[in-house]
Each structure stands twice: as C-alpha cells, then as structure tokens.
Amino acid sequence: MSIVDTAKQAAQGLLQSAMEKLVPLAPDSWIPGGVPDPLIARKHGLIGKPVSRLDGALKVSGGAHFSAEHRFDGMVYASLAYSTIARGRIVAIDSAEAQAAPGVVLVMTHHNAPRMAAPALFGSSPTAVGASDLPILQDDRIHWNGQPVACILAETQEQADHAVSLLRVTYAPEPATTTLEGAKANGIEPGVFMGGPLENTIGDAEGAFASAAHKVDHTYRTPRHNHNPIEPHAATLAWIGDELVIHDASQMVSQQAQTIGEVFGLKPEQVHLTSPYVGGGFGSKGLWDHQIIAAAAARLSGRPVRIALSREGVYRIVGGRTLTEQRVAIGACADGTFQALIHTGLTVITPHNAMPEPFILGTQSAYAAPNLLLKVEATRMDLLTNTFMRAPGEAVGTFALESAIDEMAVELGIDPVELRIRNEPEKDPTSGLPFSSRHIVEAWRQGAARFGWDQRSPVPGARQEGEWRTGMGCATGTYPYYRMPGAEARITLTRDGDTVRAKVEVAAAEMGMGTATTTAIVAAERLGLPIEAIEVGYGDSAIPGAIMAGGSQQTAAIGAAVIAAHTALVDELLALAGNDSPLAGLSADEVGSDEGGLAKLDEPGRRESYASILARAQRDSVTATKAGSAPLELMHWSMHSYSAVFCEVRVNAVTGETRVSRVLGAFDCGRILNPKTATSQFRGGIIMGLGMALMEETMVDDRSGRIMNPSLAEYHLPVHLDVPEIDVIWTDIADPHTPMGAHGIGEIGITGVAAAVANAVYNATGKRVRDLPITLDRLI
Amino acid sequence: MSLIVNGTAVPAPADARVSLLDHLRETLHLTGTKKGCNQGACGACTVLVEGERILSCLALAVQYDGRQVTTVEGLAQDGALHPLQAAFVEHDGFQCGYCTPGQICSAIGMAAEAQRGVPSYLSDDLSADTTLTRAEIQERMSGNLCRCGAYNGIIDAIQATIAPKVPA
Incomplete structure (x- = not known):
C-alpha cells in the first residue's frame, strides 16, 4: 500500500469516526428521510395494491433466458475437475488421454492458465466481491477438498464431462484442519465483520447474571447450510475484441463485473455483465471460481464458453x-x-475469507437488558470458503436467542409472548439511537389473536391425539434496515406525440423478489404515469451505479436513487419548460409529478404535462441520472424489520417425526409496497426457516474435509407436503424515515422461524432440542 | 430417428449419451425446460410424453424415437397462456421462475394421473377414485422442489384450474 493510500484511509477513518459522533446529534431534517417521502402520504395509487409480476408471463412460458441459456456462435462447453484432498500440492496432472478424447478443445490447468490477479476480497473496496482472495489456477497449492484443478473445454457437454473423467491428478497431501476440535486447538480469534469487531459490552453482564434471581444458560449449535437455488451457477461468456461479455447469474451485477475486470487487468468498461434473470440466489449468486476459469479458458482457446456447474459442482466451489x-x-x-x-x-x-457468521446482530437491538455481553469469535478450517446466506447472522442467531427466551419463559412461568413484550426496549440497547419505526408489540398482539395463541397450554405434552403430540411455539424475528451507498438511477422520458413513456434503469438484480415489478410500481407513482408507461431496466453492468441484492436493501437503495434522479429530472424539465410555461419561475422543490406532468405542490391547477413541455422544447426525450443520498439515516436512527412468528407442530410419539401444521408470520416492515410479491417473500423465508429447523445440514467428512451430501437427494429441502398454508399479516405502518416508508423484507422471513419450531416441539414433547436440525433421532 | 417435440418432428441426437433434457436445451434451444440437479431429485426438467410426466434429465433422447414430447413452450394455444400458466401468474406461484416450467408440466401430468385413478401415498383405498384434496396435490407434487418457497401459490394455482377445489 502506498503512503498516499495510507493517508487517504486514515483521513477516511477520521471522517468516518467524526460522522459517527455527529450524525446521531444532527437535526432530523438534515438526514435523508428527515422529511418524509411524499409517496408515504399518497394512499390512492398502486402502492399497497396487489400487482402480478411483470415478468410473469415470460417465466411461466419458458421465455425468460437464464445465464446458461444464452448462446454465442462457436461456443464450447466447460467441465471442471475438483481436488480430492483438502490441503497440499498437485504433483502431476496426466492429461494425455483427456487431450486426445473426441471433441476436446482445451485442457487448462495451473500450468497453462493465463496469469491473473486474485479476486479482491469482499469488502476490501466498495466494489470488491470475491468470496475469498485465493488465486485461481495459478499454482500447485490445494486449499480445500473440491477446489478446481483443471478445466476442459469441448464441443459438447458430454465430451467435456467424459474428458474430465480421463484426467489423472497426483497429489502430495499435507496436514489439514478438517475438524472443529482441531481448529479450536489451533486458536480462536475475534470475529471481524465489515471492518468492525463483533463485540458489544454494556455494564457487567457476567456479574449481573451471576446474581440474577432467575437464570438460563445453554449452548445452541447450528450446522452448515447450502443455499441450493434450483438454478445451478452458470455463465455463458465470450471475449469480443477487448471486451469480456458475460451472461451471468448475479446478485451484484456491477460489482461482479468490476472485480472480474480487475482479475484480468481490464478497464471497467471492458467488462459487460448481464443478469436479467437469476434462478434463486439467497446470497450465493456472486463471484466464484467458475466465471474466472471460464473467462480464462475462453481467452486461451479463443472460443466463447458456457460453464454450467453440475449440482455437485455447486457444492464443491460455491460456499x-x-x-x-x-x-x-x-x-x-x-x-x-x-x-x-x-x-x-x-x-x-x-x-x-472474511465472513464470520455474525450471529449477535439481531441481539444488539432486541431486548432491554441493562447489562449486555455479545461477542463472536472465529476459528479457521481448511474448507471451501463460507459466505452470506439469507439473513447471515440473524437466521442462526435468533435460533439461539429466541430458544433461550422460551427457556426463560418456562423458568419464570410467564407466557413467552408476554415475556418478550415486558422486555421491549425504548431505544436501541447497544447504539442508544432512537428507533425509526418499531411496532413489534402490535405485531405480537395481532399475530397472537389471529393464531389463537390463547389455546396453547403452557404445560408441555398436554395435547395428544393418537400417536401425535401437538404444541405451539413462537419467536421474534429481526433484520436490520440497510441502504448501501453507490446506487444510481437513470430516468428517461420519451415522447411520442401526446404520449410519454418512462424508462427507469437501475443496476439492480432480480432473483424473484419482485424487484422489477415493485420498481415499476414506485416509478409510476413517483412520476405520475400509469404503470403501463413504465419500463424498468436492470441486471446490466452498463447501467450506472452499483446496487446489491443483499442485506434486504435493494428496494431502499433503488428508492433513494429514483428520488434523487426524479429531482434531477424535474430540474431538467423546468429548464426546458422556459418562460412560456405555467410553471415558469418555479423551482424544483415547489413542484411535483402528477398525472403525466408537473404541478405546483400547493396549487395543483398550475401545471403542464411532460408531453407539452417536451413538445414546446422540441425534444423527443429527456434523461436524468443521479446517485442516491449518502445513507446517513443508518447512523441517526436504529432501523429494523421485525416479525412475530407463531408455529404449531405435531410430533409423532413413536417415530419422532415432526410435521409443521400451522405457521403465522406477523410482520412489522414499514409499508408493504406490493402485497402479492411481499407475501411470497415472507412465505419463502419462512419455508427456508422450516428447512433449517427440521432437515437442512451440509455434512462435511471430518477426515477428508469433503462435503458428503452434495446433491438435492441428500441435502433435504422442504417439499410441497412439508409446507402448510402459511398465514402472513403485517402492521403496514410506514417508517417516516425511509423511501416509500418501506423496510427490507427479503431476509426477515427466515429469522426466528427455527426457534419458533423448536419452541413448539418443546411445547409438544417437553424435549428441548438445542442442536439443529431437529431430526427424528433427537426426539425419540 | 426423430422425436416429435411440441408437434414438430426433430432429429434425435447422434450421440446416444445425450439426455432428452440436454437435447431440448442445447440442440433444439428449447430452454424453457430447466436443469436443476441432472439426477432426478428436483423435478425442474419435467416434461410431458404423450400426457405422462417424466424427468427429462433421466431420459436419453434416443429412447423417445417417434414419441410426442410436450415442453412448457408447447402449452400455450394460439398465443394465449394455458389456464394453469395464467393461474401461476395470478397466484404468484413462483418467484425466480426457474422451477416453474417443471412445476407446470408436472401439475398437468399429475392431474391426468389422478384422472386415471393412480393412487398416492395418501390414498386410503388404492382402487377408489382419486379426489385431489390439497394434501393429495401436495403429496403428488412433492417431486418438484421450489427453493424460493412458492408452494402455497403453486397449490392455489392448481386448485383454481386443473384440480378444482374439494373439501380437504
């Protein structure tokens, strides 16, 4: 690092720490969201109405093209060979037979791969998204069991797969840490997440605990999980001149293009990455070795490449x-x-890697305890790098915390809903910031009434019909409100006679959350145009700005960017309107968009349509591009999504089988923008939580460090019959300090669910299971 | 050798190793049929062969010489979505859309199986007529995984169209 970089970092550090001290003290009006978004007050538009997905017809008819469904002329197919040892060296790769196999175009190993920089580790810069910073096919070192050691290109997938089976790789294994006990013996270090230590100390928690009248103190364990999107990771790519064109499956389109470009020493504009459809991600659809290997092989062979990982391949190289x-x-x-x-x-x-599962995040603002001790420590194993998976931290952290709350409710003889409400904090217990919008008690009350919580017996095992014991449990879910910097929006109004259409472009990703549809709804309201007049562009690195479909922040990031771009657009339109317009002399903050044009806010009769403004200025279109405000609101308020989760289970007294018979999620997530797609987000998260509770576990062989169940047959996911009709309700109370009054909803659904199930299992059976998943053997 | 895919005769592959799924996707460019696991565990590749649902990843293309194969691209009639396709949109029976073609083809095949009286794990009487209760549909659709968790909407869409609602 140069001295200039060091000085810059030091200056940024000082600025950051000054901001953290000053922003909380600033008046609300100085902060983004200090003045409520005008759309919050608008009650008659599309926001809050159920709208079907705009890409729905394409998806149900097979017309949406995913990453492995694009084609280039002359394209060849890639297949990967994976290491069978956890750590050591490659001694030799005998590829003679593979080279001679029919259709083989290239065998690429560390011997002949182009020289490439290692991908920049996630968080090391605003655009760095490497899951690890290991070099890829650059040397003979093996770092995990499953690491790619060779890539074969052939004219067909069958030929490439067969040729890989002909490779003979000889290894010199070295001692590897593949057991948890071994890792602990090697050492434990503080957990550092996004640059900060995962630790909060307030008061003397151990002292206060020791002298408390009532205590619970237990250890809870959660296993490894895999995301398992039904679309396996894939890319179809080509070098066209000096440009690398990648049809990818990405939750972080622009950042991924930038990081890949750096690996190959390219300028940002030399990588064009598109990803309009992503077949599920849940944190996994990012940059892994396969895109880089395929791009290197394409460069070496001079042929476009499709790399479509097998399901086992996903387990080997996607953490x-x-x-x-x-x-x-x-x-x-x-x-x-x-x-x-x-x-x-x-x-x-x-x-x-740099991803200690931050399981204390949810606890930081959960309950009002005067003495708090929260800490994550980490140890290291020689395995495939782990990564973000839906609600990283909160999904597993709430299992432990909310199970313990239930145990305390039993200890005290207090209803678990009531116990949570009694410990509701008035301000954030760790940051001390005021809450922007926290109505979790309403969610608890509404949810309990609708679920019939009063029918629950506090005595475990009180309800049995035949072999089946029935119980109810509940838990709080929580996930922070984030808004990451870097988002931009480009709005283009185009006139055709008296008709005006708008194109809104954001470098966002759509994995099925409904982002494209919701963005169109919000843009229609923001611009005062019908939704039919809105086109949304996304999933393309050529669009300005960088937006991540992660941290449940995408809708907020897009919302703030569109607010900024809309203001810039109004400026442009007022300049074009000139002195002959009814709007002459007005400034951007005096007018708003309404019914296809601009109108003075306090005098709606004083107005002019977009078509009229553009026609008089003899323009066919006008464009404005702007970045969203800096997300200072995150330092000024404590901002979160919340849920109260209720669950009823039936546990078979003979077999130990657990069936989930009812689930209700009561959510407090600000204003719900599209009830139809939001319901699916909530239910989808809850279902992933049911899987986590009852069946999901990635099993690693302690001896070899190899994943033992790398398939959808052996890693069990919830199927149709495992999932009851899930009831979802929400408070729908707008947060006055966020764009549209909305909070993120992508990750809150999974949080709390595993604890609600475990607590229901306890209520049904009297057995407290503290290790996930709650399989049959733990109940008989 | 030829197969009839969505009403059109197409040649079978020269390489006998090619699965029906890969033949559809890579040779015929009918990418609506999806590959999720390539080992019969997820159902994303489900297509209809003369009305019966099969997993195209576990079928070799050359086995289907002369047979009628219908993929998701062949369900729409005269440019209008099949009622079940439209119901998937209305009931939000998907999020990412990747398992969707398999769910839709599987549901159509499933309804035909029930019509023929094929029993399921939940059937009390193996020879009785099948009534497609919600639980029966769930059981019969359990070979089609959806990681986004759109299961409720999928069952709603099936009940609203090809398997009219009956008391659970």
Whole structure:
C-alpha cells in the first residue's frame, strides 16, 4: 500500500469516526428521510395494491433466458475437475488421454492458465466481491477438498464431462484442519465483520447474571447450510475484441463485473455483465471460481464458453453458511425483567475469507437488558470458503436467542409472548439511537389473536391425539434496515406525440423478489404515469451505479436513487419548460409529478404535462441520472424489520417425526409496497426457516474435509407436503424515515422461524432440542 | 430417428449419451425446460410424453424415437397462456421462475394421473377414485422442489384450474 493510500484511509477513518459522533446529534431534517417521502402520504395509487409480476408471463412460458441459456456462435462447453484432498500440492496432472478424447478443445490447468490477479476480497473496496482472495489456477497449492484443478473445454457437454473423467491428478497431501476440535486447538480469534469487531459490552453482564434471581444458560449449535437455488451457477461468456461479455447469474451485477475486470487487468468498461434473470440466489449468486476459469479458458482457446456447474459442482466451489456454537445466558427478575443478556460463541471461517457468521446482530437491538455481553469469535478450517446466506447472522442467531427466551419463559412461568413484550426496549440497547419505526408489540398482539395463541397450554405434552403430540411455539424475528451507498438511477422520458413513456434503469438484480415489478410500481407513482408507461431496466453492468441484492436493501437503495434522479429530472424539465410555461419561475422543490406532468405542490391547477413541455422544447426525450443520498439515516436512527412468528407442530410419539401444521408470520416492515410479491417473500423465508429447523445440514467428512451430501437427494429441502398454508399479516405502518416508508423484507422471513419450531416441539414433547436440525433421532 | 417435440418432428441426437433434457436445451434451444440437479431429485426438467410426466434429465433422447414430447413452450394455444400458466401468474406461484416450467408440466401430468385413478401415498383405498384434496396435490407434487418457497401459490394455482377445489 502506498503512503498516499495510507493517508487517504486514515483521513477516511477520521471522517468516518467524526460522522459517527455527529450524525446521531444532527437535526432530523438534515438526514435523508428527515422529511418524509411524499409517496408515504399518497394512499390512492398502486402502492399497497396487489400487482402480478411483470415478468410473469415470460417465466411461466419458458421465455425468460437464464445465464446458461444464452448462446454465442462457436461456443464450447466447460467441465471442471475438483481436488480430492483438502490441503497440499498437485504433483502431476496426466492429461494425455483427456487431450486426445473426441471433441476436446482445451485442457487448462495451473500450468497453462493465463496469469491473473486474485479476486479482491469482499469488502476490501466498495466494489470488491470475491468470496475469498485465493488465486485461481495459478499454482500447485490445494486449499480445500473440491477446489478446481483443471478445466476442459469441448464441443459438447458430454465430451467435456467424459474428458474430465480421463484426467489423472497426483497429489502430495499435507496436514489439514478438517475438524472443529482441531481448529479450536489451533486458536480462536475475534470475529471481524465489515471492518468492525463483533463485540458489544454494556455494564457487567457476567456479574449481573451471576446474581440474577432467575437464570438460563445453554449452548445452541447450528450446522452448515447450502443455499441450493434450483438454478445451478452458470455463465455463458465470450471475449469480443477487448471486451469480456458475460451472461451471468448475479446478485451484484456491477460489482461482479468490476472485480472480474480487475482479475484480468481490464478497464471497467471492458467488462459487460448481464443478469436479467437469476434462478434463486439467497446470497450465493456472486463471484466464484467458475466465471474466472471460464473467462480464462475462453481467452486461451479463443472460443466463447458456457460453464454450467453440475449440482455437485455447486457444492464443491460455491460456499454456504458456516456452523455456529452459541452460548445464550439470561438473568432475570421474577417479574421477567432481564438484568443480563449474554450471547457469545464461535463460528468457523477459512484462512482466506472474511465472513464470520455474525450471529449477535439481531441481539444488539432486541431486548432491554441493562447489562449486555455479545461477542463472536472465529476459528479457521481448511474448507471451501463460507459466505452470506439469507439473513447471515440473524437466521442462526435468533435460533439461539429466541430458544433461550422460551427457556426463560418456562423458568419464570410467564407466557413467552408476554415475556418478550415486558422486555421491549425504548431505544436501541447497544447504539442508544432512537428507533425509526418499531411496532413489534402490535405485531405480537395481532399475530397472537389471529393464531389463537390463547389455546396453547403452557404445560408441555398436554395435547395428544393418537400417536401425535401437538404444541405451539413462537419467536421474534429481526433484520436490520440497510441502504448501501453507490446506487444510481437513470430516468428517461420519451415522447411520442401526446404520449410519454418512462424508462427507469437501475443496476439492480432480480432473483424473484419482485424487484422489477415493485420498481415499476414506485416509478409510476413517483412520476405520475400509469404503470403501463413504465419500463424498468436492470441486471446490466452498463447501467450506472452499483446496487446489491443483499442485506434486504435493494428496494431502499433503488428508492433513494429514483428520488434523487426524479429531482434531477424535474430540474431538467423546468429548464426546458422556459418562460412560456405555467410553471415558469418555479423551482424544483415547489413542484411535483402528477398525472403525466408537473404541478405546483400547493396549487395543483398550475401545471403542464411532460408531453407539452417536451413538445414546446422540441425534444423527443429527456434523461436524468443521479446517485442516491449518502445513507446517513443508518447512523441517526436504529432501523429494523421485525416479525412475530407463531408455529404449531405435531410430533409423532413413536417415530419422532415432526410435521409443521400451522405457521403465522406477523410482520412489522414499514409499508408493504406490493402485497402479492411481499407475501411470497415472507412465505419463502419462512419455508427456508422450516428447512433449517427440521432437515437442512451440509455434512462435511471430518477426515477428508469433503462435503458428503452434495446433491438435492441428500441435502433435504422442504417439499410441497412439508409446507402448510402459511398465514402472513403485517402492521403496514410506514417508517417516516425511509423511501416509500418501506423496510427490507427479503431476509426477515427466515429469522426466528427455527426457534419458533423448536419452541413448539418443546411445547409438544417437553424435549428441548438445542442442536439443529431437529431430526427424528433427537426426539425419540 | 426423430422425436416429435411440441408437434414438430426433430432429429434425435447422434450421440446416444445425450439426455432428452440436454437435447431440448442445447440442440433444439428449447430452454424453457430447466436443469436443476441432472439426477432426478428436483423435478425442474419435467416434461410431458404423450400426457405422462417424466424427468427429462433421466431420459436419453434416443429412447423417445417417434414419441410426442410436450415442453412448457408447447402449452400455450394460439398465443394465449394455458389456464394453469395464467393461474401461476395470478397466484404468484413462483418467484425466480426457474422451477416453474417443471412445476407446470408436472401439475398437468399429475392431474391426468389422478384422472386415471393412480393412487398416492395418501390414498386410503388404492382402487377408489382419486379426489385431489390439497394434501393429495401436495403429496403428488412433492417431486418438484421450489427453493424460493412458492408452494402455497403453486397449490392455489392448481386448485383454481386443473384440480378444482374439494373439501380437504
């Protein structure tokens, strides 16, 4: 690092710390969201109405083309060979037979791969998204069991797959850390997440716990998980002149293009990455070795390449959620008031990544305890790098915390809903910031009434019909409101006679969350145009700005960018309107968009249509591009999505089989923009939570470090019959401080669910399961 | 050798290793049929062969000489979506859309199986007529995975169209 970089970083660090001190103290009106978004007050438009997905017809008819469904002339197919040892060296690769096999175009190994930089590690710069910073096919080192060691290109997939089976790779294994015990013996380090330590200490939690009248103190374990989107990871790519064109499956379109460009020493404009359809991601659809290997092989062979990973291939090179061991200790008074809350524990990372599962994030703002100790520590194993998976931190952290709350409710003899409400904080317990919008108590009350919580017996095992014992459980879910910097929006109005259409472009990703549809709804309201007049562009690195479909922040990031671009557009239109317009002399903050044009805010009769403004200015179109404001609101308020999850299970007394018979999620996530797609987001998260509770586990062979169940037959996901009709309700109370009054909804659904199931299993059977998944053997 | 795909005769592949799925996707460019696992575990590749649902990843293309194959691209009639396709949109029976063609083809095949009286794990009487209750549909559709978790909407769409609602 140069001295200039060091000085710049130091200056940024000082600025950051000054901001963190000043922003909380600033008046609300100085902060983005300090003045409510005008769309919050608009009650008669499309926002809040159920709108079917705009890309629905394409998806149900097979017309949406995913990454492995694009074609280039002369395209060849890639197949990968994966290491069978966890650590060591490649001694030799005998590829003679593979080279001679029919249709083979290229055998690429570390011997002949082009020289490439290692991908920049996620978070090391605003656009760096490498899941690890290991070099790819650059040397003979093996870092995990499953690491790609060779890539074969052939005219057909069958030929490439067959040729890979003909490779003979000889390894010199070295000792590897493939057991948790071994990793712990090697050492434990503080967990560092996004540049900061995962630790909060307030008061003397251990002291207060020791002297508390009522205590629970247990260890909870969660295993490794895989995302398992039904679309396996794939890319179809070509070098066209000096440009690398990639049809990819990406949750982070622009950042991924930038990071790949750096690997190959390209300028940002030399990588064009598109990803309009993504067949599920859940955190996994990012940059992994396969895109880089395919691009290198395409360059070496001079042929366009399709690389479509097999399902096993996804398990070998695309990391999942890592395991955790969490201690939760709560000390409380007889009235249920918490005196101490301790949530600490261990997670596993690899020598080359930066993602300790941050399981304390949800606990940081959950309950009002005067003494808090929260800490994540990490240890390292020689395995495939782990990564973000839906609600990283909260999904597994709420399992431990919310199970412990249930245990405390049993200890105190207080209803678990009531116990949570009694410990509701007035301000954020760790940051001290005021909450922007927290109506979790309403969610609890509404959810309990609708679910029939009063029918639950507090006595475990009280309800049995035949072999089946029935129980109810509940838990709080929580996920922070994020808005990442870097989002831009480009709005183009185009006139055709008296008709005006708008194109809104954002470098966002659509994995099925409904982003394209919701963006059109919001743009229609923002611009005062019918939704039929709106076209949304996304999933293309040629669009300005960088937006990530992660952290449940995409809708907020897009919302703020469109607000900024709309303001810029109004400026442009007023300049074009000139002195002959009814709007003459007005400034951008005096007018708004309404009914196909601009109108003075406090005098709606003073107006002019977009078509008229453009016609008089003899223009066919006008464009404005602008970045969203800096997300200072995150330092000014404590902002989160919340849920109250209720679950009813039936547990077979003979076999130990658990069936989930009812689930209700009561959500407090600001204003819901599109109830139809939002319901699917909530339900989808809940279903992933049911899988986490009852069946999901990525199994690693302790001896070899190899994943033992790399298939959808052996890694069990919830299927149709596992999923009851899921009831979803929401408070629909707008957050006055966010674009559209909305909060993120992509990850809140999974949080709390595993605890609600475990608590229901306890209520049904009297057995407390603290290790996920709750399989049959743990109940008989 | 030829197959009839969506009413059109197409040649079978020269390489006998080519699965029906890969033949559809890579040779015929009918990419509506999806590859999720390539080992019969997810159902994304489900197509209809003369009305019966099969997993095209576990079928060799050359086995289907002279047979009628219908993929998701062949369900729309005269430019109008099949009622089940339209119901998937109305009931939000998908999010990412990747498992969707398989779910739709599977549901059509499933309804035909029930019509023929094919029993399921849930059937109490193996020889009785089948009534497609919600649970029966769930059981019979359990070979089609959806990781986005659109299961409720999928069952709603099936009940609203090809398997009219009956008391659970």
